[in-house]
Amino acid sequence: MLRYVLRRLGQAVVVLWGAITLSFVIVQLTPGDPARLIVMGNGQGDAGAADASQLAQIRDEMGLDQPLVLQYLGYLRRVLTLDWGTAYSRQRQAVATVIGDSLGSTLELGLVSLVLLVLLGVAFALGSVLLPTAWARSTFQAVTVVGIAVPSFVMAILLLQIFSFRLGWFPAFGADGPGSIVLPSLTIALLGAGTLGQVFSRSIREVSAEGYVEVARARGLGNAQVVLSHVLRNASLPVYTIIGMLVGGVVSGAAIIETIFGRPGIGNLYVEAVTARDFPLIQALIVLTGGLYVLVTLVVDLSYPLIDPRVVSPAARGGRR
Template identity: 70%
Template structure:
């Protein structure tokens, strides 16, 4: 078990280091002078002139006046110590402070979306497999395809038209109260729920045909006992793996949904930082979202042996044998 845990933590650290390095390389590959782009991007209209003193000050603060290797090593040190500089597009506030303000509403949206995603996905999978008649199962499976086929921003607009502008059940914009979370969370959750339902339903059908399930039926167990004791546990293994991938979809979908519903958060900060060419903030957002994804994936990997102890055993499989298809990003 210990070698497995150390191996997974090592993989997570490598991925996180890759995200940090990528955020550093982005600034180096930007055409033109990053300091000039930052300065002109934070001025109204983005077309102001920059004095030599202003440019020198920004280059010093961003570490651009040092050799490349020193820049990289210094950047790694700053990341580790959370010294991420100032956000030029946010009145030169500390980047950590800006991220803290945006992280809370995004976490609220993400956790609510993930909860709805799991509930809708599991319900859709069970309905498409266990409903008593073929046509009911076909209807349930068709509904799950909607979440895969329809882009999240289209779902957001439809939900706004029906439940906000039409029925006026939920507010269209803002973050006031729990009701403001319903529509944006549902718009994000439906995309992943369709993928989850398809994967889980396919896994249930595969497990239902395996030998140990046939033996359980032959022993006289009721259909409910066979389902709960032998089918769902084994069928849930690829679904559990998929959760880590779906979290990445939630993070990427938040940028679109927060813009549509005018919600503050990490996604909205991405849009504003790119528009303002605020490189310190962009770099921090890359690290933050990459770190969240790595953290969730690590938690999934470390708890996976609780469902299948063979994973952590010497010579055990690192992943379940069934392939998992990653959700499409809209």
């Protein structure tokens, strides 16, 4: 067990280091002078005619006036000490302050979306295998396909047209009150629930073909009782994996969803930072997103042994071959 935990922790550190390095490389590969691009992106005049002292100050703050190796080492030090520098697109506020002001709204949207995603995905999967008629099961399977195929902005506009503009049940824009989170979170949840439902239903069917399940049916148990009592636990491992992967989709989808629904948050902050060429803010958001994904994936990986001890048991794994 300890070896398994250490291996997963090592993998998480490597992935997080990769995200940090990627955020550094993005600035280095950007054509032109990053300091001039920051000045131009923030509407402070023509980049070619920018004040020399202003450019020198930005280069000094970002370490751009040092050799590449020292830039990288300095950037790693700033990341480890959470010293992200200045957000030039936000009147030179500290990057940590800007992100902190936006993070709460995105976390709220992400948590609600994940809860709805899991509930809907499990409901789609169970409906596609437990409903008594073939047409009903096919209907649930078709819904999951729609969830995968429809782009997020199309789903958002469709929900807005029906539940906001036509029925008036929920506000269309903003983040005022509990009702404002329903449509954005439902949009994200429906897109991920299709994938989760298909993976889970396929896993249920595969586990249902195992010998011990046939024995349970031979004892006279009904299909629903067999699935709920004997199949779900062993069929849930792929679900944990796909949930960890879908977290990245929730974070990336927030940029589009928050823009469409006019919600403040990390997604909108991404768009603003890229538009303004605010490299320190972009770098911090990349690392934040990567760190969140690594954290969720690590939690999912470490929970595997609690569901199936064979994950960390070489003897059990050998017995299955």
